[in-house]
Amino acid sequence: MSSAKKSTKTNPALTLLLISAPLFFVFLSLFFGRYRISAPDVVNALFRPSDAIPAVVTVVRQLRLPRAVAAAFVGASLSVSGAAFQSIFRNPLVNSGILGVSNGAGFGACLAIVFLGGGIATYFSSFLFALLAVVLSWFAGRISKVTSTVSLILGGAMVSAFFSALISIMKYLADPYSQLPGITFWLMGSFASINYSHLAAVIPMSLGMLAVFLSRWKINALSMGDKEAATLGVDVKFYKILVISGATVATASAVCISGTIGWVGLVIPHIGRMLTGNNNSKLIPVSISLGASFMIIIDLIARSLTSSELPIGILCALIGSPFFVYLLKKKKGGTVS
Amino acid sequence: MKYSVNTLCFSYGETEILKNVSFEINSGEAVCLLGPNGSGKTTLADCVLGFHSPQSGSVTAGGRNVLDFSRKELAKHISYLPQTHNPLFPYTVRETVLMGRSAYSGVFGQPGETDEELAEKAIGAVGIESLADRQYTTLSGGEIRLVLLARALAQDAGLMVLDEPTASLDFRNEYIFLDTLFSLIHEKRISILIATHSIDHAFRFEEAGIPVRVIMMKKGAEPLTGAPSEIITPASIKEVFGVSALITEAADDTGRKFRSVSVTGKAN
Numbered sequence: 001m002s003s004a005k006k007s008t009k010t011n012p013a014l015t016l017l018l019i020s021a022p023l024f025f026v027f028l029s030l031f032f033g034r035y036r037i038s039a040p041d042v043v044n045a046l047f048r049p050s051d052a053i054p055a056v057v058t059v060v061r062q063l064r065l066p067r068a069v070a071a072a073f074v075g076a077s078l079s080v081s082g083a084a085f086q087s088i089f090r091n092p093l094v095n096s097g098i099l100g101v102s103n104g105a106g107f108g109a110c111l112a113i114v115f116l117g118g119g120i121a122t123y124f125s126s127f128l129f130a131l132l133a134v135v136l137s138w139f140a141g142r143i144s145k146v147t148s149t150v151s152l153i154l155g156g157a158m159v160s161a162f163f164s165a166l167i168s169i170m171k172y173l174a175d176p177y178s179q180l181p182g183i184t185f186w187l188m189g190s191f192a193s194i195n196y197s198h199l200a201a202v203i204p205m206s207l208g209m210l211a212v213f214l215s216r217w218k219i220n221a222l223s224m225g226d227k228e229a230a231t232l233g234v235d236v237k238f239y240k241i242l243v244i245s246g247a248t249v250a251t252a253s254a255v256c257i258s259g260t261i262g263w264v265g266l267v268i269p270h271i272g273r274m275l276t277g278n279n280n281s282k283l284i285p286v287s288i289s290l291g292a293s294f295m296i297i298i299d300l301i302a303r304s305l306t307s308s309e310l311p312i313g314i315l316c317a318l319i320g321s322p323f324f325v326y327l328l329k330k331k332k333g334g335t336v337s
Numbered sequence: 338m339k340y341s342v343n344t345l346c347f348s349y350g351e352t353e354i355l356k357n358v359s360f361e362i363n364s365g366e367a368v369c370l371l372g373p374n375g376s377g378k379t380t381l382a383d384c385v386l387g388f389h390s391p392q393s394g395s396v397t398a399g400g401r402n403v404l405d406f407s408r409k410e411l412a413k414h415i416s417y418l419p420q421t422h423n424p425l426f427p428y429t430v431r432e433t434v435l436m437g438r439s440a441y442s443g444v445f446g447q448p449g450e451t452d453e454e455l456a457e458k459a460i461g462a463v464g465i466e467s468l469a470d471r472q473y474t475t476l477s478g479g480e481i482r483l484v485l486l487a488r489a490l491a492q493d494a495g496l497m498v499l500d501e502p503t504a505s506l507d508f509r510n511e512y513i514f515l516d517t518l519f520s521l522i523h524e525k526r527i528s529i530l531i532a533t534h535s536i537d538h539a540f541r542f543e544e545a546g547i548p549v550r551v552i553m554m555k556k557g558a559e560p561l562t563g564a565p566s567e568i569i570t571p572a573s574i575k576e577v578f579g580v581s582a583l584i585t586e587a588a589d590d591t592g593r594k595f596r597s598v599s600v601t602g603k604a605n
Contacts, residue, residue, distance in 0.1 A: 090425055214445035221439045223426055228419055231386055232492070233412025233440025278426040281447060 014276075018285050022072045022292035029068040029300045034307070035059050062195065067303075068296050069202070070194045070257060075264060075295025076288040077205045077254035081247035082265030083272065083287040084212045087223040087280055088243055089149050096251045096265030099156040099244070103163035104133025105255040109186045110170035113179050122186070123198070123256045130252035133159050134244075148226070188311030189259035191299050204253040209288060211246025215239050216284040223280070261295075263316040267324050268294055274327055294320070338399045338414065338495040339363055340385075340528060345394035347377075347384060353557040354380050355391070360552060360562055364495060365522060367529040367547050369539040369565075372554035373578050378532035379420065381554070382500050385530060387411055398496070412440035416489035420500035420532075422481065427472035430484050434460055437491030459491040462524070463517055479510025483517065490521065499531045503538075519545040536574070539565040540596040553577050575604045 031042050037056050044052040045060040081096035089098065097103070108129030112122040140155030141148065167187070174180045212219075221234045222243075229236050251265070272286040295312075298319060302310045340362045347355040354377040362368050370378045383389050385396050387403040396403045398414045406414070416437070428436075437459065438452035448456075460469055463483050468476060473484050482502060489497050499518075503511040515538070522529060523546075531538065542549035543565050551568040553561040555577045561568050574582040583599045 087426065092425070217442065217447050218439060220428065220432065221436045224436065225423075227388070228417070228422070229439075230388075230408050231412060231415070231417035231419075232436055232488075233409045235408050273426075277432075278428050279432045 014282075015285075018289035021289050022076070022296065025293050025296040025300075026065075026068040026072055029071075029296050030060055030064045032300055032304050033059070033064060034304065066196050066199055067191050067194045067299065070198055071191050071295045071299040072292035073202050073205045074191075074254040074258045074261070075268070075291040075293070075298075077209060077250035077291070078261060078265040079268035079272075079287045079291025079294075080209050080212055080284060081251045083269035083280070083283055084219060084243050084247045085265075086269055087219045088240060089153055090223060090225060091149075091153065092270070093266070094153065095262065096247065097160070097260075097262060098153060099137040099248065100133030100159035100163060101130045101248060101251045102255060102260050102262060103160045103167065105130035105252060106187055106260055107133075107163045107166045107170065109256075109259070110167055110174070110183050113182045113186070114170055114174050118179075118182055123201075127252050127256040129163070130255055131248065133163055134248045134252075138244075185311065186259040187313075189261040189313035189316075190302075190309065190311055191258060192303070192309050194257065198257045201253040201257045205250050208246040208248070208250025208253065211242050212250070213284055213288070215243050215246075216280045219243065219280040219284070258312065261313045261316055263313070263320055264291060264295065267320055271324065271327060338528075340399075340415075340496045340530075341397050342381075342385065343395050343397065345381070345384060345391050345396065347380060347389060347391045349380075355384070355554075356557060357559045358394070358552065358554075360550060362496060362528040362530060363548075364528050365526040365548070367522065367531065367542045367549040369542065369549055369551045370530070370532040370554060371534075371536055371539065371551055371569075371577075372556075372560075376554040376556045376577075378554060379500055381552075382498050382530065382532050385496075385498055386415060386417055409440045412492055412494065414494050415496045415498060416492035416494040418482075418485050418489050418497065418499040418502050420502075420504065422485060424474040424481065427474040429469070430465060430471055430473045430476075430487075431456065431460065431469045433473045433484055434487045434491050437488040440492065455493065456487075456491045459487040462490060462521060463487040477510070479506050479513065482506065482510070482514055486514070486517065486521075490525075490527075494527075496528045496530060499529065501532055501534065504534065515541055519547060522547050536569055536598045537596075539569060544593070544595060569598065574598065579604050 030046065031039055037059065041052060041056050042060055045057045049057045049061065078096045085094050085096065085098050086092050105126040108126035109122050112118060112125035137152065137156040137159045140158055141152035171180060171183055174183055218234050218239050221229045221232045222236065222239055226236045268291045269283065269287050272283050272290050276282045276286050298312060298315050302312055302315050342358055342360050345355055345358040358381060360368055370381060372378055380389065384391055385403065387406065390404060403411060435448050435452060435456040438448050438456060441452060442448060460466055463486050465480065465483050465487060468480060473481060476484065503514050506514060521527060539549060539551045549565060551563060551565050553568050553573055561573055569584065571582050571584065574580060580600045581602045581604045583601050584596060585599060586594055586596045588594045
């Protein structure tokens with residue numbers, strides 16, 4: 001019976017690891033960057049800012065810290081949303097953008113850059129259009145009578161394609177010198193302009209993730225399909241709406257401060273599945289921690305590697321994809337059958 | 338608890354499927370739904386599970402209409418073993434069986450000690466302890482059926498609804514499944530509603546000493562209801578299935594008698 005207890009118990013050591021890993025990487029990332037600062041100076045700037053050089057304090061506390069925190073929350077939001085969507089849509093190939101969030105946000109950002117001069121309007125516009133895209137997907141999915149999961153994914157694909165076309169129109173309309181570069185950078189994702197005011201997005205990201213986190217065990221039953229979940233005693237409509245809304249708010253808030261980052265929401269959940277299995281009671285917290293840690297590291301590389309910053313979306317795929325293939329090979333098999 | 342189906346009528350639009358279906362199931366008893374494809378077996382099972390609102394009549398659990406239960410409440414009274422189950426995410430057998438306890442936790446609850454113990458007991462009762470840590474997607478079709486049986490058992494419901502549970506199993510796995518089911522009925526006094534294409538299953542229940550009634554269904558017509566020996570006759574099989582059939586009885590070495598139906602030809 002001793003081995004019988006291993007799969008479902010909460011493991012204090014694992015919990016501690018999941019919480020401390022992102023905190024460790026946030027701390028670590030304060031020591032690196034293009035502006036070279038010695039380790040003691042970083043520690044001084046953090047804990048005794050009055051004794052430290054003002055410029056160093058600014059770099060550590062006003063630039064690196066908020067940036068690492070934003071990266072952590074964005075990574076966590078995208079990957080936990082991807083994990084939840086994969087399970088409730090019974091489809092391991094979907095990611096956090098499946099219901100049109102990314103393209104909706106992208107169009108919102110373009111709209112703001114072209115017509116409203118960018119700036120703070122970009123965040124609100126991209127957030128609103130991200131939500132609008134999901135609402136449209138939801139209704140598009142309701143029109144047909146096909147199994148609701150399939151029609152919802154199809155609805156998401158249609159809405160994504162629609163907003164993708166609108167993004168192309170905006171690129172076409174944009175001024176090639178003053179506006180197009182801004183659009184292009186936004187669509188490739190970056191944390192370069194993050195400061196404390198952006199961290200307001202942490203609140204909706206946290207709330208969205210909390211909704212998914214609290215429902216995590218019921219997501220197991222939901223992943224068996226609507227009918228089975230219902231006979232297991234799960235209120236399918238309630239949890240689907242809760243989880244989809246939570247994942248949508250988290251993703252939309254993430255994308256509006258970071259720009260489009262596509263890869264994380266697909267692959268981080270699969271890395272989580274390889275590491276701890278598919279039980280969402282564990283997978284959801286693991287995805288949060290793993291997504292946060294991964295994104296901090298990627299952002300650290302993005303701002304340290306070259307003299308001009310590399311876009312996040314590119315680095316995620318460049319570094320993450322080979323790592324994923326390596327894991328696949330090491331684990332000798334897929335994460336789903 | 339007593340489960341009853343009371344003069345149930347159900348139509349999809351203009352198409353009448355179920356007509357005046359009535360029966361009761363007490364604890365430790367089984368009801369066998371027989372009938373050709375499209376005769377409404379799955380529809381009836383879905384009505385019992387509260388997925389359809391019948392045009393008239395009702396399904397009650399302990400005297401209360403199943404449509405008045407919340408999903409959570411109903412799952413504590415009726416469990417379900419689906420006809421088709423497409424395994425996708427490789428949960429372990431233990432995790433899969435534990436999902437049978439979903440109805441017993443709070444809105445945002447996690448499974449507790451009791452849930453884990455009951456899942457463990459269900460795994461033991463079905464005899465799949467050795468598979469408990471395996472990913473259930475890697476198991477054979479017969480083993481997956483047993484995992485789903487354990488999951489339904491973990492629900493601790495009075496009635497278990499099984500839709501074609503042995504449809505894709507070979508002889509040995511079919512025997513193991515039914516044998517396991519029979520011992521569960523004897524031990525736990527659960528009630529069974531089973532839809533099956535294998536008419537012989539009705540005889541197997543009877544031979545195992547389980548009170549069983551047969552509902553032989555024909556699309557849009559009132560079903561034939563009664564004991565297996567009354568209902569399963571060459572005449573009724575000819576009328577309902579459109580085949581001529583022979584019912585034979587033979588004994589094994591120990592003298593136990595077994596009946597079975599052999600189809601001998603197409604009836605005109």
